[in-house]
Amino acid sequence: MEIREDGQSVLKMRIFIVLLINLIAGIIVGSFVQWNISLQFVLLGLVGILIVLAGIRNRGSGLFLRGKILIIILFISSMLVMSLQMPKQHELEIKDGNFVAEVISIPMHTKKQIRCLMQVKSASDGKIEHDINLRVLGVFWKDSAENLDLHISDKVQVTGKLKAMPPAYNPHQFDYSKYMRNKAVYYSLEGQVSKMNLYANGSVWNFLRITKGWQQQFVHKFSNYIKDKNALNMASAIVLGYRTNFPSELTKIFSGTGTIHVLSISGMHIGVVFGFLMFCLGFMHRLPKGHVMQLIVILLLVWIYSSIAGFAAPVLRAAIMITLISFGRLQNKFIFSTNILAATAFFILLFDPHMLFDIGFQLSFTAVLGITLFYPLLSEWLPKTNSFFMPVQKAILVCISAQILTTPLTLYYFHQFPVYFLIANLFIAIPSTLLVWAGGVLMISPIEDVNNGLGVFMEYTLKYSVAVLSWIETWPFAIIKNTFMNLVLVAGSYLTLLLILSAAYHRMKSYIIIGLIGLLFIIVYALFQRVHDMRYIGLHIYNVQKNIAFSYIQKGEILVFADKDSLDDKSLQYSISGDLDHYADKANQRFVSLKDIQHSPIYIGIDPKVQVQVGEVESHGFQIP
Numbered sequence: 353m354e355i356r357e358d359g360q361s362v363l364k365m366r367i368f369i370v371l372l373i374n375l376i377a378g379i380i381v382g383s384f385v386q387w388n389i390s391l392q393f394v395l396l397g398l399v400g401i402l403i404v405l406a407g408i409r410n411r412g413s414g415l416f417l418r419g420k421i422l423i424i425i426l427f428i429s430s431m432l433v434m435s436l437q438m439p440k441q442h443e444l445e446i447k448d449g450n451f452v453a454e455v456i457s458i459p460m461h462t463k464k465q466i467r468c469l470m471q472v473k474s475a476s477d478g479k480i481e482h483d484i485n486l487r488v489l490g491v492f493w494k495d496s497a498e499n500l501d502l503h504i505s506d507k508v509q510v511t512g513k514l515k516a517m518p519p520a521y522n523p524h525q526f527d528y529s530k531y532m533r534n535k536a537v538y539y540s541l542e543g544q545v546s547k548m549n550l551y552a553n554g555s556v557w558n559f560l561r562i563t564k565g566w567q568q569q570f571v572h573k574f575s576n577y578i579k580d581k582n583a584l585n586m587a588s589a590i591v592l593g594y595r596t597n598f599p600s601e602l603t604k605i606f607s608g609t610g611t612i613h614v615l616s617i618s619g620m621h622i623g624v625v626f627g628f629l630m631f632c633l634g635f636m637h638r639l640p641k642g643h644v645m646q647l648i649v650i651l652l653l654v655w656i657y658s659s660i661a662g663f664a665a666p667v668l669r670a671a672i673m674i675t676l677i678s679f680g681r682l683q684n685k686f687i688f689s690t691n692i693l694a695a696t697a698f699f700i701l702l703f704d705p706h707m708l709f710d711i712g713f714q715l716s717f718t719a720v721l722g723i724t725l726f727y728p729l730l731s732e733w734l735p736k737t738n739s740f741f742m743p744v745q746k747a748i749l750v751c752i753s754a755q756i757l758t759t760p761l762t763l764y765y766f767h768q769f770p771v772y773f774l775i776a777n778l779f780i781a782i783p784s785t786l787l788v789w790a791g792g793v794l795m796i797s798p799i800e801d802v803n804n805g806l807g808v809f810m811e812y813t814l815k816y817s818v819a820v821l822s823w824i825e826t827w828p829f830a831i832i833k834n835t836f837m838n839l840v841l842v843a844g845s846y847l848t849l850l851l852i853l854s855a856a857y858h859r860m861k862s863y864i865i866i867g868l869i870g871l872l873f874i875i876v877y878a879l880f881q882r883v884h885d886m887r888y889i890g891l892h893i894y895n896v897q898k899n900i901a902f903s904y905i906q907k908g909e910i911l912v913f914a915d916k917d918s919l920d921d922k923s924l925q926y927s928i929s930g931d932l933d934h935y936a937d938k939a940n941q942r943f944v945s946l947k948d949i950q951h952s953p954i955y956i957g958i959d960p961k962v963q964v965q966v967g968e969v970e971s972h973g974f975q976i977p
Contacts, residue, residue: 368694374423375698378430379705387435395428402428433705437536443484444539447514449477451541452507452551453490458564459502460596466492466545468502469537475514488514489532489540492548500545504561505554512543521895524836524930534709563659567592570660570795577794577807583814586615590784591791593617593661605818607766608825610755610773611780617661619670619716624788625657626650626674647678665700665713669720672696689724693717711765715758722757723750729856744778751777760837760845767933769832776824783817834933836885837878844874885935896927900946903932910936915946 385391406421457469470490474483492510502508516539517529532538554561571588578584582602588594593616606612613620629650636646651674658671673696680692697717700707707713730749751774763769770776787810794806824830837845848870855863886908893902901914901924910932916924919932919941932941 366691366694368691368698370423371426372694372698372701374427375430375701376708378427379434379701379708381427382431382434382705383709385431385435387438392432392435395432399425399428399432430701430705437706439486439538440484442482443472443475443486444514446475446477446480446482448512449475450509450511451475451514452509453488453541455490455502455504455506455508455554456487456560458504458568464494466490466494466500466502469535470508470541472541473507486539487537489517489537491540491542492545493543495544495546500548500550502550503554504564505558507551507554509549509551510541510543511547512541514539514541522927522931523892524934525927526930534706536706559659563656564662567594567660567662573803574791574794574807577803578811579807580811580815582818583811586814586818587787587791587810589615590617590621590787591795593664593667602818605821605825608768608770608831609776609821610770611776611821613666613715614780614784616666616712617664618666619673619720620784621661621788622654622658622667622670622674624785625792626654628789628792629653644682647682651675651678665707665710666716668700669696669713669716672699673720690721693720693724711761714761718757718761719754722755723753725853726753726756729853747778747781748774756849757846760842763835763837764839764842767834767836769835771829771832772824772827776821779820779824780817783813787813833937834882835878836881836934841874841878844870848874888935892931894928894931896923899923901928903928905935908936909940910942912941912943913946914943917945917947919943 402421402425406418406425451472452474453470453472455468456471459466459468468490470488472484472486472488474481476482490510492512500508517532517537519529520527556562570592571594574587574591575584578587582599585595585598586602589598595616598615603612603615606615630646633646633649636642636649639645654671654674658667661667673692676692676695700713727749730753731746734745734749755773759769790806790810790813794803794810797803797806848867851863851867851870855861855867889906891902891904896914899915901912901916903910903912912919912924912928912932914921914924919925919929
């Protein structure tokens with residue numbers, strides 16, 4: 353993108369931006385509509401009428417009206433696409449019986465379960481059989497020593513039950529049902545492994561099965577040369593996008609330093625691979641039409657690598673953008689970054705509308721949009737340095753530009769802000785780049801000595817990187833925690849940033865003043881909400897299924913009572929930790945196990961005037977305002 357001397361908006365070439373906005377609007381509206389067959393037919397009829405109107409040639413403003421009609425058609429069509437991905441009533445008539453389903457994701461094995469995404473093809477209750485097409489989460493309990501070996505595209509016959517995804521029962525609890533709905537999964541199919549039979553082996557030529565097989569083969573190869581388990585997990589995640597049973601302590605370190613994006617293949621990784629391939633295949637320029645051949649080979653390898661990584665949202669975004677930009681440059685066409693970004697998002701959402709609600713999709717596109725919009729401004733405002741420091745300055749500005757637009761979403765989803773994100777990202781940039789290069793060579797190298805050397809290099813690089821990031825995490829005020837934002841604040845933040853951005857490009861001081869006032873209001877409102885939460889007093893009783901858990905909250909301190917051994921119990925962490933963190937820091941959360949007080953009551957209180965008796969239905973001086 354270029355800064356133009358006339359100060360025109362960066363949205364000058366906006367065809368895909370307009371299309372994307374309408375597509376997103378239709379997807380959002382369609383996700384909230386209560387669909388039925390009558391409404392679908394009405395909208396289909398309306399689309400047909402609009403298509404006829406768009407085909408009629410009018411004089412004067414005909415072209416303008418035709419454009420508006422096409423936009424409305426796109427809006428309604430995106431709503432209809434969302435309706436087609438939601439469960440149909442006839443697909444839910446049989447909820448307990450025999451089902452035939454196809455495996456569409458790599459099965460995850462735990463001690464007690466096998467879990468995978470499945471596409472249910474038919475359902476029967478012994479009397480009636482329906483052909484259906486319903487995506488579900490398969491959850492199968494290991495009730496015997498039998499262990500069914502499943503692969504992508506295998507079809508199984510299972511006796512089980514279709515169950516609606518249970519909602520989050522506790523305040524501020526992670527809503528797994530909403531998370532799965534955003535992946536077009538509304539039901540789970542639950543059963544026992546002993547009641548599963550392999551109905552038909554999947555095709556060995558299934559593309560997804562082939563690429564996932566390659567991924568697992570490469571992970572196995574990595575395990576032969578990287579001996580440290582944590583280093584192996586990180587290498588598999590960074591190079592191959594393979595994250596299974598990833599250690600929570602490592603996730604915490606990368607999350608706390610703002611470098612969590614390194615642990616999943618993102619646009620940065622695809623860019624590194626693209627640059628590495630450009631360097632390795634530079635000799636092809638000497639051949640006739642060599643630059644075309646080089647580009648075709650590189651893009652083919654980039655897409656193969658993206659498929660091995662599982663086509664996650666950031667990977668798809670980077671692969672499509674690189675493809676579009678590469679062909680544009682090949683034809684000496686002007687590349688307009690914002691429009692290219694919008695076109696990439698448009699094509700992805702056209703293929704999978706539910707991708708809009710994917711956190712990775714949102715963070716990836718807002719990060720690149722931030723770089724596209726804010727980097728030119730920041731580089732223009734800052735004085736130029738000498739050529740030696742120019743790469744460092746560029747890296748700093750890129751990191752800040754990406755962080756500007758991702759911060760509201762980060763605070764909304766993760767409730768924390770890493771203060772030293774800039775230092776951590778500048779540090780991890782070089783090791784992560786070297787790891788992708790080394791991992792890429794290790795994937796294809798047949799030479800044992802080279803593989804051993806690469807394995808040792810990757811292992812020590814990862815250990816060193818984690819040690820430095822752990823040290824950064826211990827710095828004073830390294831993480832601003834419990835920064836809870838709602839959707840209103842997120843929308844207000846982006847509106848404020850839009851005003852500031854418009855003012856900067858149009859040189860309008862009034863917009864800057866309005867934007868800064870809006871930003872100040874958001875900060876004051878967020879602080880007011882935080883103070884309100886820290887002064888809260890109340891008793892919370894939680895739904896933790898068969899267990900008991902409740903808490904007494906008083907002005908930033910919490911007493912938690914549960915029939916578990918500690919707050920580190922996984923079920924408590926999942927069910928109530930979000931609510932506890934909302935009102936108090938970890939250091940101010942005290943735990944009392946109900947197992948220790950079953951026989952004799954004890955009195956516990958935060959305030960000396962407030963005593964809570966646990967063990968009998970009785971309280972002394974205990975009042976909830």
